Amino acid sequence: MLSYDGTAYHGWQAQPDLPTIQGLLTAAARRLLGDDTRVTGASRTDAGVHALRQTVSLTTGGTLGPREILAALNAALPGDVRVLEAAEAEPGFNARRAAIGKRYGYLIDNGAVPAPLLRRFAWHVGRPLDLPAMRGALAALRGRHALSAFCAAPGRAGDPVCVVKSLHVFRRKQHVAVLLSADRYLHHMVRNVVGSAMLVGRGARDPGWLGSVLASGDRRLAGPTAPAQGLVLVRVLYPR
Secondary structure, eight states, X not given: OEEEOGGGSSOSSOBTTBOOHXXXXXXXXXXXXXXXXXXXXXXXXXXXXXXXXXXEEEEOOOOOOHHHHHHHHHHHXXXXXXXXXXXXXXXTOOTTTTOOEEEEEEEEEOSSSOOGGGTTTOEEOOSOOOHHHHHHHHGGGSEEEEXXXXXXGGGTTSOOEEEEEEEEXXXXXXXXXXXXXXXXXXXXXXXXXXXXXXXXXXXXXXXXXXXXXXXXXXXXXXXXXXXXXXXXXXXXXXXX
């Protein structure tokens, strides 16, 4: 189980000559366990996106146990990436393929003045937000839908159908959070949903507008893409 501040990284997936979480973890694991070690993440988080609990499968011929691997990796990794837990998995376990869903959270700093300690982890929106209107608008997305209207261009060639299991909006003082659980996600889906809900919260669109955008399947009709720093992978869901 991995946790990371994604600010300094170009997302999860390894890329030549760019710092990524997978690239960093793979390099550290191979130094420790050998060149045949492979690292697979349950979710390919984008550049600047964070994770509270990213599930990772590490396949190796090395002989170290989980406790030794956890301690050694944390000694080798920078402070913005931490291994929280390590345990032996069933043979053939793949963190991505075994997952049945993921939960993401998006944090909005809704204070009049941006909170300096949140600037790496929240989108500052200084205007008042109508949370009941946002909840009403987002209700249209629950269930099984083609979510093409909330998919960035690089992902539009794939299957657009997702099952949104839950969607919540709540406030704690000046902090507003959007929590979304789904069986799968399209490219930039959560950030595009949040950017669209923001238009409703600010009164620029009425709550029924989001349902019409969903039905259209047209990304051009939806709202802007919310900034990456507010998005965090909360947890990965597996069969019990």
